[in-house]
Amino acid sequence: MRRFLAQHAPARPWLVRLAVAATVVLVTGAMYMTISGYPSLRLVSYIPPTHTLTLGHPAFEDIREYERKLPQHKPPTFLTKTKPRYLFFPWEAWGTGWNNVFQEQLLNTHLSFLANRGYVFVDYIARDHPPFPDTLPNGTRHMLHIPMNAFTSGPTGGGSWGPGVDPSISRPISQRWWEVACPKERIVEVQLKDTMQELNITDSTTGGERLMLWAEKLRRMPEECVSVIGGTPFDYVFINTAKVVSLWDSYGHSPTLAQFAWSALITRAISRNFPLLSSSPPPPTLTPAPSRIFHPTDLPSTPLPLTLFHPLPISAPPLPGLLALHVRRGDYATHCPNLATWGSDYNTWNKFSQADIRKTNLYPALPDDLSVPPGMSRHDAALRHCWPEVGEIVARVREVRRDAEKEGVKELKTLYIATNAERGWLDGLVASLKEGEEGWERVATSRDMELAPDELAVSQAVDMGVLVSAEVFIGNGFSSVTSNVVQLRLAGGKHANTSRFW
Numbered sequence: 001m002r003r004f005l006a007q008h009a010p011a012r013p014w015l016v017r018l019a020v021a022a023t024v025v026l027v028t029g030a031m032y033m034t035i036s037g038y039p040s041l042r043l044v045s046y047i048p049p050t051h052t053l054t055l056g057h058p059a060f061e062d063i064r065e066y067e068r069k070l071p072q073h074k075p076p077t078f079l080t081k082t083k084p085r086y087l088f089f090p091w092e093a094w095g096t097g098w099n100n101v102f103q104e105q106l107l108n109t110h111l112s113f114l115a116n117r118g119y120v121f122v123d124y125i126a127r128d129h130p131p132f133p134d135t136l137p138n139g140t141r142h143m144l145h146i147p148m149n150a151f152t153s154g155p156t157g158g159g160s161w162g163p164g165v166d167p168s169i170s171r172p173i174s175q176r177w178w179e180v181a182c183p184k185e186r187i188v189e190v191q192l193k194d195t196m197q198e199l200n201i202t203d204s205t206t207g208g209e210r211l212m213l214w215a216e217k218l219r220r221m222p223e224e225c226v227s228v229i230g231g232t233p234f235d236y237v238f239i240n241t242a243k244v245v246s247l248w249d250s251y252g253h254s255p256t257l258a259q260f261a262w263s264a265l266i267t268r269a270i271s272r273n274f275p276l277l278s279s280s281p282p283p284p285t286l287t288p289a290p291s292r293i294f295h296p297t298d299l300p301s302t303p304l305p306l307t308l309f310h311p312l313p314i315s316a317p318p319l320p321g322l323l324a325l326h327v328r329r330g331d332y333a334t335h336c337p338n339l340a341t342w343g344s345d346y347n348t349w350n351k352f353s354q355a356d357i358r359k360t361n362l363y364p365a366l367p368d369d370l371s372v373p374p375g376m377s378r379h380d381a382a383l384r385h386c387w388p389e390v391g392e393i394v395a396r397v398r399e400v401r402r403d404a405e406k407e408g409v410k411e412l413k414t415l416y417i418a419t420n421a422e423r424g425w426l427d428g429l430v431a432s433l434k435e436g437e438e439g440w441e442r443v444a445t446s447r448d449m450e451l452a453p454d455e456l457a458v459s460q461a462v463d464m465g466v467l468v469s470a471e472v473f474i475g476n477g478f479s480s481v482t483s484n485v486v487q488l489r490l491a492g493g494k495h496a497n498t499s500r501f502w
């Protein structure tokens, strides 16, 4: 070889190096394929179905391209030390309200992490509360499919597990990559009911034990592609029992939550609407990069490319002076009386406020439980917590503002109201909040947000991005929107006393 080089190559050594490199790549590739059984894998670009175009729905092509290019979406090379290991939950909830679905997806991300596996994330299919009309001319529905990275680019959307985590733990992958990397013959199915029995999980097993038993079982399995079928260990029913709180020990400090970041799409929407929230320029986390090409007070009002935005981490400092409210109306007109009649408790993570759970001193102590004033029935009290009228909202806002200032939160100046209320009623509420002694510098609502169609598809999560960023928050204890805001505020380091209920 040396002699060959000496005789023929000196004039063009790079050509030889190139040839050698190409040979190495080809040989490695071929060896890899024979060793691992992987075909040559790659994801092709997403092509939106024609119905999406017919209906004029956003196709999220930029986000799909971002997902396609995630570094974990390529086959391991001959040099990869640890084989990727994945965990798919095809029975995860998919078409109910997004916040119910998302609660489960976050927990499954954490279970996958503990099992030393990459969670498989799917599109959200907007069956309930579709954001746009979705009926084709012949009367069939074509439901909007929203990619995970329209909501979050933290670990649940394939983002990094963060610093200090064993780099051999596979990052979560998209369902599209799972379908390539895990063909049917490589998938091992784990049946929910049988496994619950095998692990001796009964009604007396705590949530924390359930998590550890499942994690241990899935971690020990040598197979790379594991699918949990017949249900999921943290389904809707489980999530709504008080058992859920004991997951917090492990989950509350997990990479799933610590690394949680809103998507670039949500970050862009909040950035463009920032003047509704403050008279100051947006903080660096909400400023398009490279920031030097924009003067912060002179940002363009049309949507910029998503690549200019970094996903907004929940650990970012709060937006100073902002008090954000979640005022749920619409379907709650019938849901609140039902909840009151059923004697329902607060939703999932909002249960941290419950007296019996606070008493354990094991969890963040949310200050406002489902209190029943003297002389009032639980039914009527629950209804008031669920469906506060204008006067009650104004009084509560005043009270919470006073408490917060007592506890050292500097002046609260701006109110943001995340709501699905009708415009007429909302105008009345805003007028009452602006009146006289209240002295709010500005009051904005969901209806004031200017959103592009792709942002509108995730408008509820855009609102949640603001609610999580606020210095102080007042929400509806019965709502899963509020519950998800609360868990993200706590995980992002905001004091429990800054998350309040009506």
Ligand SMILES: *[C@@H]1O[C@H](CO)[C@@H](O)[C@H](O)[C@H]1NC(C)=O
Residues within 6 Å of the ligand: 136, 138, 139, 140
């Ligand atoms: C309606 O049209 C769509 C798209 O062409 C098709 O997939 C669907 O089966 C049709 N439904 C009916 C009821 O014909």
Ligand SMILES: *[C@@H]1O[C@H](CO)[C@@H](O)[C@H](O)[C@H]1NC(C)=O
Residues within 6 Å of the ligand: 198, 199, 200
């Ligand atoms: C479940 O209970 C059986 C019988 O008591 C026992 O043999 C088995 O080891 C238990 N399994 C686990 C995972 O604890």
Ligand SMILES: *[C@@H]1O[C@H](CO)[C@@H](O)[C@H](O)[C@H]1NC(C)=O
Residues within 6 Å of the ligand: 367, 407, 495, 497
């Ligand atoms: C949080 O609120 C409780 C009252 O609910 C109060 O006793 C406590 O001092 C507050 N903690 C802080 C750090 O302000």
